[in-house]
Amino acid sequence: MQETVLIQSILDGHTAGFNVLVKKYEASVFRIVMGYVHQKEDAEDITQEVFVKVYQSLSSFQGRSSFSTWLFRIAVHVSLNALQKRKRRTLWSMTAALLQLPSGNKSPEQELSEKAEKSQLRHAIDALPEKQRMAFILSRYEELPQREVALIMDVSEGAVEQLLLRAKENLKKKLHHP
Amino acid sequence: MKKETDIENRIDELIREERETAMNPYLSTRVMATIAAQQEQKARPVFQVLKPVLALASLIFVVWLGITAGNGYSSGNTEEAFVLSNDAASEQFAFYLQTEKEE
Numbered sequence: 001m002q003e004t005v006l007i008q009s010i011l012d013g014h015t016a017g018f019n020v021l022v023k024k025y026e027a028s029v030f031r032i033v034m035g036y037v038h039q040k041e042d043a044e045d046i047t048q049e050v051f052v053k054v055y056q057s058l059s060s061f062q063g064r065s066s067f068s069t070w071l072f073r074i075a076v077h078v079s080l081n082a083l084q085k086r087k088r089r090t091l092w093s094m095t096a097a098l099l100q101l102p103s104g105n106k107s108p109e110q111e112l113s114e115k116a117e118k119s120q121l122r123h124a125i126d127a128l129p130e131k132q133r134m135a136f137i138l139s140r141y142e143e144l145p146q147r148e149v150a151l152i153m154d155v156s157e158g159a160v161e162q163l164l165l166r167a168k169e170n171l172k173k174k175l176h177h178p
Numbered sequence: 179m180k181k182e183t184d185i186e187n188r189i190d191e192l193i194r195e196e197r198e199t200a201m202n203p204y205l206s207t208r209v210m211a212t213i214a215a216q217q218e219q220k221a222r223p224v225f226q227v228l229k230p231v232l233a234l235a236s237l238i239f240v241v242w243l244g245i246t247a248g249n250g251y252s253s254g255n256t257e258e259a260f261v262l263s264n265d266a267a268s269e270q271f272a273f274y275l276q277t278e279k280e281e
Contacts, residue, residue: 015214028208
């Protein structure tokens with residue numbers, strides 16, 4: 001069934017049809033959200049929030065862009081809002097991540113140093129300017145083509161290319177001299 | 179200073195790891211349950227307004243039913259039937275009269 005037809009049927013009251021959309025896009029939305037929050041449980045909660053928001057505002061979808069573009073735009077905004085709300089929890093989650101028990105294959109020192117390194121990488125990604133970060137996450141975590149990233153961000157493809165280049169440079173700078 | 183390729187590899191590794199994080203297989207069920215719960219909650223205020231109205235209507239109906247049933251009642255007992263129905267009592271009187279005679 002075409003997405004527009006499916007959306008119309010959902011708007012006509014066939015709520016169960018929304019499950020088809022959720023199943024089709026949940027993995028993509030989850031990956032985008034993971035790019036922002038880096039934690040499975042948080043990403044699942046936010047993914048759920050994204051789909052509930054999408055359902056609530058489905059009537060405002062006018063079909064000018066594809067459904068996925070509209071959905072991913074909402075996913076980015078909900079993730080950013082959630083990050084604002086959860087800023088207070090950051091310190092606790094960082095500590096909790098570091099205090100997690102080692103997996104057993106590596107020595108505790110190795111495990112701790114890897115965790116610290118990953119945490120450093122995540123911080124570098126999180127510290128990117130908002131647009132660079134958005135372009136980076138959409139193109140690297142969801143592997144979207146630049147054309148689609150441009151549509152989601154409402155900028156030109158050239159601008160996306162520039163944002164990705166600058167993001168790469170910024171990451172290198174931050175990780176060379178942390 | 180760290181090598182550029184090393185940094186890129188570490189970033190790629192982190193992204194690959196996060197991309198491959200397994201999602202809860204019941205996430206869609208959770209989403210649909212949340213939507214259903216929200217719809218139910220939306221419908222509830224109407225019911226909450228209607229609840230006292232329904233309770234009052236039920237009470238009025240029960241009272242009306244009682245009055246109507248009471249008004250419509252006819253015993254159907256004639257005077258003869260009433261006398262006959264008291265036979266049991268008469269027999270008891272006879273019993274007492276009999277015991278007095280014995281004394």
